Amino acid sequence: MILQSLHALYDRLKDDPAYEIAPPGYSLQKIAFTIVLRPDGSLFEIEDSRIEGRPRQVRVPGSNKPPGSGINPCFLWDNSGYMLGYKPDDPKPERTKKTFEAFRERHLAVESEIRTPEFSAVCRFLESWVPENAGDVQLLRELKSGFGLFRIRGETTYVHENPRVDAWWHRSLVEDQPESPERECLLTGRMGRIARLQPMLRNVAGGGAQSSLVGFNDPSFESYGKEQAFNAPVGEDAAFEYGTALNALLDGRMKFKHRMLLGDSTIAFWTDRPCPTEDIFARFADRGAEIDTVTESQDEGLRRKLEVFLEALRHGIEKHAELGKDLDARHFYVLALSPNQGRAAVRFFLHGTIRQLLDNLRRHFGDMGIERQYGRTSKRPDPEFPPAWLLLRQTARESKEVPPILAAPLMRAILTGTRYSDSLYGAVLRRIHADRVVNYPRASIIKGCLVRNNRQEVSMSLDTERNDPAYRLGRLFAVLEKAQEDALGRVNASVRDRFYGAASATPRSVFPRLLRTYQHHLGKLDGGLKIAREKLVQEIVAPITDFPAHFNLAEQGLFALGYYHQRQAFFKKLDADKQE
Numbered sequence: 001m002i003l004q005s006l007h008a009l010y011d012r013l014k015d016d017p018a019y020e021i022a023p024p025g026y027s028l029q030k031i032a033f034t035i036v037l038r039p040d041g042s043l044f045e046i047e048d049s050r051i052e053g054r055p056r057q058v059r060v061p062g063s064n065k066p067p068g069s070g071i072n073p074c075f076l077w078d079n080s081g082y083m084l085g086y087k088p089d090d091p092k093p094e095r096t097k098k099t100f101e102a103f104r105e106r107h108l109a110v111e112s113e114i115r116t117p118e119f120s121a122v123c124r125f126l127e128s129w130v131p132e133n134a135g136d137v138q139l140l141r142e143l144k145s146g147f148g149l150f151r152i153r154g155e156t157t158y159v160h161e162n163p164r165v166d167a168w169w170h171r172s173l174v175e176d177q178p179e180s181p182e183r184e185c186l187l188t189g190r191m192g193r194i195a196r197l198q199p200m201l202r203n204v205a206g207g208g209a210q211s212s213l214v215g216f217n218d219p220s221f222e223s224y225g226k227e228q229a230f231n232a233p234v235g236e237d238a239a240f241e242y243g244t245a246l247n248a249l250l251d252g253r254m255k256f257k258h259r260m261l262l263g264d265s266t267i268a269f270w271t272d273r274p275c276p277t278e279d280i281f282a283r284f285a286d287r288g289a290e291i292d293t294v295t296e297s298q299d300e301g302l303r304r305k306l307e308v309f310l311e312a313l314r315h316g317i318e319k320h321a322e323l324g325k326d327l328d329a330r331h332f333y334v335l336a337l338s339p340n341q342g343r344a345a346v347r348f349f350l351h352g353t354i355r356q357l358l359d360n361l362r363r364h365f366g367d368m369g370i371e372r373q374y375g376r377t378s379k380r381p382d383p384e385f386p387p388a389w390l391l392l393r394q395t396a397r398e399s400k401e402v403p404p405i406l407a408a409p410l411m412r413a414i415l416t417g418t419r420y421s422d423s424l425y426g427a428v429l430r431r432i433h434a435d436r437v438v439n440y441p442r443a444s445i446i447k448g449c450l451v452r453n454n455r456q457e458v459s460m461s462l463d464t465e466r467n468d469p470a471y472r473l474g475r476l477f478a479v480l481e482k483a484q485e486d487a488l489g490r491v492n493a494s495v496r497d498r499f500y501g502a503a504s505a506t507p508r509s510v511f512p513r514l515l516r517t518y519q520h521h522l523g524k525l526d527g528g529l530k531i532a533r534e535k536l537v538q539e540i541v542a543p544i545t546d547f548p549a550h551f552n553l554a555e556q557g558l559f560a561l562g563y564y565h566q567r568q569a570f571f572k573k574l575d576a577d578k579q580e
Contacts (some may be wrong), residue, residue, distance in 0.1 A: 002213070002335060002346065002349050003214075003238075005333050005351065006245045007242045007245070009245040009333075010242065010245040012273070013248055018254055019253060020057070020059070020252070020253055021244060021252075024237065025061065025173045027063040027247075028057045028247075029058060029064075030146050031049050031056050031058045032048075032050050032055040033046055033047065033049055033140070033146065034049045034148060034151050034158075035150050036151050037152055037153065038152075039117065039121055040124065041122070041123070041124025041125040041127075041128065043129070046137050048139050049148075049149070057252070057253060060076070060147075061166075062075055063199075063200070064200045064202065071099050073099065073106045074103075074147075075160070075169065076149065076150055076159055076160040077148065079146075079148070080134070080140055080143065081099050082102070083103060083148050084129065084148075086134030086135060088141050088143070097131065104126040107122060108127070110168070113168060114164065115164075116164045118152050118162050119162070119164075119165055121152060121159075122150050122159055181194055181230070182194070185235035185238050186232065187234055187238040187242070188235060190235065193235065194230060194236070195239035196229060198212045198229045198243070199213070199239055199240065199244070199246075201213060201243070201246060201247060201337075202247050202251040203247075203250040203266070204250065204338075205261055205264070205265075205266045205339070206264055211340075211343055213243075213246070213343070213344050215343045216229065216231050216232075256282065256283075257278065257279055257280075257281075258270055258278075259282065260282050260286055262285075262336075262392070262408075262410075262411055263389075263406065264339070265347050265404075265408050266337050267285075267336045267411065268333075268334070268336075268337070269282055269285075271332050272330060272331045272332075272333075273330055275323070275324050276305045276308065276323050276324060277323060277332065277357070278332075279305055280306055280309045283306070284309065284387075285387060285388065286387060308322045308323055309323065310385075312362075313362050313365060313385065314362075316359075316362055320355060320358060324354075327353060327355040327358070330353060330354045331352065332353070332354055332357050333349075333351045334348070334411075334415060335348075336348050336349070336411065338404070347407075347408035348411075348412050350416060352416075360414065360416060360417040361414065364413075364414045364417070367448040369460055370440070370443050370461075370561075371461040371565070371568050372384075372440055373439055382440040386440075388407075388411055388414060390441050392406055392407060392410065393441075394428050394439075394441050394442045394445060395427035396431065397431075406421060410424060413452075420445075420449045422453070425445065425446070425449040425553070425557065428445045429556055433501040433505075436496050436497055436500040438567075443561060443564040447561060449557065450554065450561075454554055456554075458558075461565060461568065462566060463565065464539075466562075467543040468558055469544055469555075470548075470551050470555035470559045470562065471561065471562035472544055472562065473559060474504070474558065474560060474563040474564075474565075474566070475540050475563065477495075477496075477503050477504075477559070477562075478562070478563045478567045479533065479536055479540065479566060480518050480537075481495045482570055484517075484518075486521075486525055487520075487524040487525055503559075504559040505551055506549065506550055507547045507548055507549075507551065508549045509549075
């Protein structure tokens with residue numbers, strides 16, 4: 001299903017000029033520098049081809065070299081090691097010398113066949129070039145990635161774009177095709193030549209230079225005497241098309257609206273037909289859909305799409321029509337990949353209708369919806385729709401410590417409406433116990449897991465009628481902390497710093513002591529505030545007959561929500577008093 005969906009996507013993208021899909025025998029590569037030659041082949045300059053410091057994409061003959069291919073020069077393009085015999089901080093200078101020699105020999109060998117002045121100028125340059133001179137070029141010393149091309153001074157096109165050079169390349173593609181068996185293609189059902197190697201994917205995070213979606217890199221994975229990709233027979237044309245379509249999503253000009261990163265997963269998103277959801281979803285998933293924080297919102301068309309998308313999430317089906325017609329007939333696809341020893345491991349592959357996607361997103365934010373700690377009037381407001389990466393960030397001290405196993409299950413739960421991972425819930429509770437902080441995204445995760453996984457009803461804000469001991473004691477803990485703040489101000493080790501973990505897990509061992517300390521704090525408060533605090537404590541503890549010895553994980557989550565809600569109630573009252 002994955003390959004069939006990508007194969008169908010190619011038919012849509014190949015005619016869209018925005019994607020610049022390369023035809024068979026070509027590929028789009030990141031070009032960082034250009035070797036500008038005089039007509040006699042002498043070097044004029046090495047030109048910086050980057051745009052705002054980033055390599056530009058240019059269509060070139062050939063494609064990426066698979067890992068382990070040895071010394072394998074490209075035609076009229078490659079990295080600085082092949083083209084100039086130089087790499088900055090080169091750990092293997094002898095190998096770099098051999099790659100330059102191989103690049104030179106490949107081009108000199110076909111000069112008599114191509115017979116064009118421009119190509120001959122490249123050959124003269126390769127014959128006379130001294131690799132040691134490349135170290136004098138500052139641009140080459142600065143470059144860390146990207147490929148190079150050749151251009152003749154005064155020309156506006158590259159050498160490989162010369163009509164006669166391009167015509168020779170077309171002929172060579174037909175003549176140089178290796179022998180390959182003819183079998184039925186799994187994607188098209190047609191008989192034809194089967195691809196020996198599947199396409200290499202680009203820009204899969206953590207996957208090195210390239211990785212493949214289909215591969216058999218060990219004899220134990222092979223069967224019936226078939227080797228390499230002949231175990232999964234895909235026609236050469238079909239393999240090129242599905243690989244080109246996926247690379248266009250991951251590394252093409254329009255990747256900003258198709259590619260997302262979440263944990264160790266690289267996620268590709270697309271729809272079967274162009275629609276506003278396809279234009280918006282990646283931004284929404286990455287930035288939380290806060291319109292004011294999206295730089296592209298200067299584009300009025302994009303701003304309008306964002307507003308319509310958010311309204312569909314806020315109000316549901318009555319706003320879906322503004323995102324287009326036939327949402328039940330339009331389909332979305334989500335493919336999550338992660339690196340795995342030269343191959344891309346599929347974390348999950350999802351597809352469904354656009355209406356299902358919108359319904360599941362709305363359900364997710366409804367389940368996790370909770371009163372924000374910092375509202376829109378704050379200088380650092382909490383996002384109305386917290387993105388998945390922000391939720392994952394709550395499970396670890398630093399972003400690099402987020403467990404990779406959490407990312408894919410979270411996104412799958414968001415997009416399909418299924419259970420959240422129990423590991424996510426447990427990781428957030430452990431993080432709260434470690435740093436004693438219950439903030440907006442952590443409270444959102446706890447609420448979402450309790451609502452969806454445990455089928456509990458949890459309000460968005462303070463619920464004074466809820467009598468669960470865990471929720472009540474969470475509120476009580478917040479009141480005791482606030483009484484300390486009112487009585488002593490800021491202290492080095494507050495009630496929360498010293499006792500939150502024990503209070504949320506083994507309340508019987510902590511709360512009697514906290515209530516005795518609370519009496520000392522209460523004695524330092526002014527009359528009106530003292531009475532208000534005492535009445536609130538009495539109201540909270542009234543339904544509680546005894547302090548439980550232990551709280552399970554679900555009850556620890558309720559304790560955290562009771563604490564969060566009560567703290568928010570204090571701040572709301574403080575803001576109201578200030579406004580009054």
